[in-house]
Amino acid sequence: MRLSRYFLPLLKETPSDATIASHQLMLRAGMVRQNSAGIYTWLPLGHKVLKRIEQIVREEQNRAGAIEMLMPTIQSAELWKKSGRYDAYGPEMLRITDRHDREMLFGPTNEEMLTDVFSSFVRSYKDLPKILYHVQWKFRDERRPRFGVMRGREFLMKDAYSFDVTPEEARKSYNKMFVAYLNTFERLGLKAIPVRADTGPIGGDLSHEFVILAESGESAVYAHRDLVEMDAPGTNIDFDGDLQSVVDERTAFYSAADEMHDAEAFAAIPEDKRMEARGIEVGHIFYFGTKYSEPFDATVMGPDGKPNLVEMGSYGIGVSRLVGGIIEASHDENGIIWPTEVSPFDVGIINMRAGDAECDAACDDFYAKAQAAGLDPLYDDTSDRGGVKFSRMDLIGLPYQIIIGPRGLKDGIVEVKTRKTGERENLSPDAALAKLTA
């Protein structure tokens, strides 16, 4: 993409209502613009990051055997009256009356709706297990939306739902999602820790939150350092195999957020292994048994010909929240530092003298070759001065910058800057390209 053709409206001033780094940086880097309290437009740069995160989440759901579908945003209140959550949800639920005076709502989550859909079709234990998911916009009418996309009202969530015949089978589905989540966050460049969680208004008796560490985190996290340092299971794992040991290996360590913290158990950990930090919740998984299958009479015939209520779980990842979460975990005083897998462009090309025939030709050539090599480059072909271009490129945080100017070209070299380390190298254009595609 040529910057002259792109729409990248940077802000020079940091808006005063933006109090945390990710909110400030997303506004300054032209990623989002607020339309109403807690409701954002995703400008082109922000939209690209959002889509890249969504795609990684999708790939890891698919790998775990979950099947994608899509439920609508607007739901009938009937469904929620059936589960008893219509009244329980309170003012966070955006309630709507349509032209025929029917009570509707903008879905904050989809347990009721999918249980209803599922039970209308599935009759036999032979059709289970199933994990279905969608990535859809949700709405929670927060009393005080803040922190930009981290606590917005309209937000993008991946929510999966598992259906099984027995609690033992349901545990297998839970484990699949547990492992898929560890892999997902690792691919996103994040260190995410599973912590024991309160099941809250969703109900149920087995639940973990996935928390990433960041100073601005909303809650305190207490964990054994060995858990924090453990690698993800990896995408080669067999999801049909036994995952219990993989889960047990991790849940054996102490880890909890505020509300589930047990100071005594934590104190029993060797002092050098105790980690106390701030965390941001980016995922939450629940096993809740028959909580929803009961009111919706979601049963399947068992092998014995008798009906069984299906055992269910739900599994959420805050996709739009992750955009902010990744920035909280990865930025410096000059701007964002994108992990490679979610960066909106793979590389920035800076033309140091746009309008100079030789410099333009060299930049055009590098741009074309980078695209041909399968990279997605952002080419700053504007007539802005070098300082503006440098700070802009640092702000938007692409992993690499290729700086091409008349002086270097005389010696047949371009400069390659690695955003994260600030390291600079002088290389021939071919060697620079080879470095990017390595």
Place this chain on the structure above:
Amino acid sequence: MRLSRYFLPLLKETPSDATIASHQLMLRAGMVRQNSAGIYTWLPLGHKVLKRIEQIVREEQNRAGAIEMLMPTIQSAELWKKSGRYDAYGPEMLRITDRHDREMLFGPTNEEMLTDVFSSFVRSYKDLPKILYHVQWKFRDERRPRFGVMRGREFLMKDAYSFDVTPEEARKSYNKMFVAYLNTFERLGLKAIPVRADTGPIGGDLSHEFVILAESGESAVYAHRDLVEMDAPGTNIDFDGDLQSVVDERTAFYSAADEMHDAEAFAAIPEDKRMEARGIEVGHIFYFGTKYSEPFDATVMGPDGKPNLVEMGSYGIGVSRLVGGIIEASHDENGIIWPTEVSPFDVGIINMRAGDAECDAACDDFYAKAQAAGLDPLYDDTSDRGGVKFSRMDLIGLPYQIIIGPRGLKDGIVEVKTRKTGERENLSPDAALAKLTA
């Protein structure tokens, strides 16, 4: 995907409220399920088609130089009061009051919101031209939703908006979208005709609808046959070049829907060139000048240092509606016939004797090879009988079926059925694979 692991809930009975073929077939083929009047869940098969259409629309928007972003579904009523459309829109607008008693609405379109966003950032003619678009769920509270996803209440739309300094430049943006639309519909396997259109409540003075021909079409279409038979401009066209001649070549022919029909002008066409048919609107493009830039004071400084109101247009494609539209245009008595580019899977593999070791091995092998060749196969590995498998595969309409049974395997052959023609061929597995990847 193995069918035994997929979620494909077919209906045996055609629901009585489904009166047109696409609605019936989408329900029977397990593509969608209605949640409330005009509000649908996209089941896995339907979701895949929706996403493939969306991706083709996206690619052709990008090719024309439009830039993707994403606006939220929930909008502030303030924006619509500013344009005067808050009252004008009537009961089709889903109006919402949030917990702080602010008037909101579920966006039926985004002229106001994007003009507001754009004008808050853009100051100079140097930043133009720009075409921005998004693919987002919209809501129109139809009094009587019907025809399945063809006239639903919650629907997926691609809407693009162009911003230019002069009417002449705006015409160039209009032409880019005109050409992009012809290419988009051709790639979707559709014959779409541009017809002169009334500008309706959006306003403006240059507008075309894109209409596909189908017996169930909602409106009559009158056109010169040569226009109908003309090929799309093709994706190699230079969008920075002169597109006026490409547009003129087409608009020179008579073509109009009901409300713009001029019986006299139509009668002047040679009789064998007059085409009267039913059509389904799948796209609509408008140039509306300063209709929205005026109330939002969206101006840019011109080269002369004076502010100019930006000239705008908007360009919609009904993405979810197209799923139904394509089925209306392409089905037979046995089910759907997907054009290759939008088919949910590339090929169906039918195991004629699941459980038979040799047959399973041959199917597994073909399935693995098809995936390795970059195809996305649906493998019917269930224990259902052959007749059930055949009619199911015909119903869901994948372009090819590979039928693998013990008898053929003895001779080293599999059967390849082309869904559209019904043609059957006996080929070696390798030759069958070669045919699919040709």
